[in-house]
Amino acid sequence: MIQVNKIEPSFFTKKKKVIKNPKQPDSWSQISDIRSDLREHILSSEQDLMCIYCEKKISSDKNKSNIDHFKTRKLYPELSFEYSNLLVSCNSSNHCSYIKDSLPLTKEDYKNIINPIDKDVNESFSFAEFGDIIANNDKAESTINTFSLNHKSLTEERKTIIRNFEAFKDFEEEILVDAFNGHVNLIKYLKNNKN
Numbered sequence: 001m002i003q004v005n006k007i008e009p010s011f012f013t014k015k016k017k018v019i020k021n022p023k024q025p026d027s028w029s030q031i032s033d034i035r036s037d038l039r040e041h042i043l044s045s046e047q048d049l050m051c052i053y054c055e056k057k058i059s060s061d062k063n064k065s066n067i068d069h070f071k072t073r074k075l076y077p078e079l080s081f082e083y084s085n086l087l088v089s090c091n092s093s094n095h096c097s098y099i100k101d102s103l104p105l106t107k108e109d110y111k112n113i114i115n116p117i118d119k120d121v122n123e124s125f126s127f128a129e130f131g132d133i134i135a136n137n138d139k140a141e142s143t144i145n146t147f148s149l150n151h152k153s154l155t156e157e158r159k160t161i162i163r164n165f166e167a168f169k170d171f172e173e174e175i176l177v178d179a180f181n182g183h184v185n186l187i188k189y190l191k192n193n194k195n
């Protein structure tokens with residue numbers, strides 16, 4: 001999970017002002033004309049083109065990524081247009097927003113899930129040599145489960161990076177993130193532990 005600082009872009013602020021009944025979940029369809037620009041903006045200026053949850057590089061194509069309401073519109077309709085609640089997730093059916101939204105989460109459950117805008121994101125997770133994300137606290141554990149961040153497809157990808165890292169460890173972080181298709185926190189972790 002990537003920690004983000006969110007700054008609402010002016011085109012979204014402007015658009016929000018003309019939304020009718022913004023606190024109703026289905027009002028979201030009223031921004032369909034700027035949704036693609038919004039997805040592109042969040043992905044490129046805040047998430048370095050990575051899925052906020054699994055950290056895989058993704059494109060802003062609607063078949064590859066979606067604007068995820070971290071706090072679902074169903075439970076928190078009042079946050080439908082709250083910019084800090086809008087994150088870009090990959091479209092995988094095995095992990096990330098798809099899994100979170102398929103769970104019967106309650107407001108109580110949300111108290112025990114780390115939000116990417118929280119300050120304690122980075123210290124909550126580390127990595128094991130077989131590619132698993134390790135939870136450093138209870139909240140991190142339920143976050144991993146909510147987004148299925150240790151799905152086999154992800155641990156296999158991380159394991160490949162870990163096994164091949166030695167030969168590439170002296171490259172800049174940015175180059176490694178491009179070369180390894182994302183996974184910025186794993187790369188930071190490996191750089192800190194192997195240099």
Ligand SMILES: [Zn+2]
Nearest residue numbers: 051054090096
């Ligand atoms: Zn993802």
